[in-house]
Amino acid sequence: MTYGAAGEGVRVKAKRNTRLEALLVEFGYTHENLADAVNSAAAEMFGTHANCTDRHVRRWIAGDVQWPWPRHLVPLQNIFGRTAQEMGFTPRKTSRVPAHPTRTKPATGHRGLPRRDFITGGLAAALGLELIPAAGRLGSSDVERVRAIVANLYRYDHALGGGALHDVATEALRHVQSALNQCTFGDRVEKLMYAAMGDLAASAGWFAYDAGRQTAATHLYREALQAGALAGDSMLQARVWSNLAMQARLLHRDREALRMGCAAVETRQAKNDAWLMALLHCRQAVGHARAGDRVRAQRSLARAESAYERTQGRPAAWLSFLTPAELTGLAGAAHLALGQQRRAEQLTLSALQMLEPRFERNRVYYTVQYAQALIDGGEIEHAAVQAGTAVTLAERVRSGRVRGKLADLRRGLQQHTHVPVVVDFLEETGQTGA
Known part of the structure; x- marks a missing residue:
């Protein structure tokens, strides 16, 4: 097998994909229309443009491409309500086969949000895990791919909740851990990769926490702390301590939660990052309020507001929820705990x-x-x-x-x-x- 310029599998003797061709006729798509539909579906599902063109569609139908990229294949499944094989595609031995589509009829008119179960199945195939090598040498581009996985997951977390993403994130984490164990890399990439892996572990832990899987969340947070120590990433460690504090509070261990939150606030990175400091002080305010300490709760709220006023640029992906609405809501939680x-x-x-x-x-x-x-x-x-x-x-x-x-x-x-x-x-x- 050889590979085309776009990286898709190309067979020497192409066999026309008559199944896909028939689907275009059945659903009234031109090559250009289908490419537009793939791009729209990808934007809704993954938050990124699939860069699909009519040339891709022509190559699929001509049989030049036996197995499209996941960023094209997953939206195609949702558009036609067919598995990849039912659309006439043939997987390679190394191909990641997306979950069976839940849509039974093609979308017409305005497309709403894709069904949740389909998103979680399709997202696993579209995270780009297959682009991270299982052997060979890791480079800075692989670090960026892991960072992109985390950003993609958080786009869905805000809407779907952790129950939809915990398994997907854990699968991605195990894939990255395997790459670290099997591949070679330099000292600089090693630290960066451990930091990226810790980011993914902390995210998986958050999804497990939100899903109500507290044992799994604790295990994943410990993995994140270990990766943060190996990477020398104090911000990652502060983030995990903050999440562990939230978990302790959920389990009614309020004093333990306060001690963990204090440990996060005292880290050097937290003191240097206004986004993180604003969140930490808000969470500490809720903790102090639950302990009945009105003075410290109000002091933490004031510090959170002051830190937020110093924020600049865009926050990290996991902090993308931190908006004025979130700070106001957390202040409301503190006052509710105080009986106000x-x-x-x-x-x-x-x-x-x-x-x-x-x-x-x-x-x-x-x-x-x-x-x-x-x-x-x-x-x-x-x-x-x-x-x-x-x-x-x-x-x-x-x-x-x-x-x-x-x-x-x-x-x-x-x-x-x-x-x-x-x-x-x-x-x-x-x-x-x-």
């Missing part, structure tokens, strides 16, 4: 109003927080309405953490069954798992 429900209600509502549409999971999370503040303030009917909104929004998100918050909210509302709107909510959501 009116201020918590105001801040959380403001956070929801500022939150960008792409942060679907956080919208559910803060809608639940808003409903809880309303309950604490005695506005039970309004709280029940907001709880219903949260349940509806949560149908699009796979997050064990959010499901846990919804369950807590539901139990809180069960104390108010004398309110008709609450009874309606409990009856309507009785089978939803909320």
